[in-house]
Amino acid sequence: MTDNRQNVAMGYIKGVFGVKGWLKVAANTEYSDSLLDYPEWQLSKDGQRLSVTVETGKVVNGELQVKLVGIDDREAAFALRGYTIEINREDFAPTEEGEYYWADLVGMTVVNTEGIVLGKVDNLMETGAHDVLMISGEYGRKLIPFVSQYIGKVDTENKTITADWGLDY
Structure with a gap:
């Protein structure tokens, strides 16, 4: 089965925070917490793809920190470093007249x-x-x-x- 949906790179996982599976995220969006508007993320790195669900997230000192469902310790979080975060283009909110993504x-x-x-x-x-x-x-x-x-x-x-x-x- 092929997936014809267009995914758009919106940031990447740059590191871990704490011992409970929290991730530090570099968002390529106008507002760093915009990624929290999308509960489902596709992660990709070196040909590997993962579907993940955002459990919760927050911005601390301008940095986005995210907790994903099922990523509950530092080791699991560390394994996701370097993954690109992609969002399905169909999930983007509609734009106003004269506005474009x-x-x-x-x-x-x-x-x-x-x-x-x-x-x-x-x-x-x-x-x-x-x-x-x-x-x-x-x-x-x-x-x-x-x-x-x-x-x-x-x-x-x-x-x-x-x-x-x-x-x-």
Whole structure:
């Protein structure tokens, strides 16, 4: 049986805390406790996959600490170090008009207003003021601020972004 669901990497297990199976988690989310919104996690590392259930979690001094069901001692927790935490894309909350998950933007083709393909979004970067699309393509690496001044249309159905951005910028 194949699993066609799209899982999105949302962080990783960076260490253990205490002796009762608590884990330290590095979350790749805007708010570190956002991962607690998802009770079921897929863990992956070196081709191994595990399904786990979050028992409880908390943020302590800006660090996410999580207790998983069935992970009850330091040894069991230590064995999970380095695993990537993945969430099924179908489980994400709906976005508001004009809002997008980074995971949905990565892989989209960026075309400028002259119809020239600038490349594909391979990552995003947070600058504090706004997010920046990181694009790679035939014309090299481009960094385009993800703001309405430069971004015209985001077509999620056709996986394209129209940008008011020249080749020489």
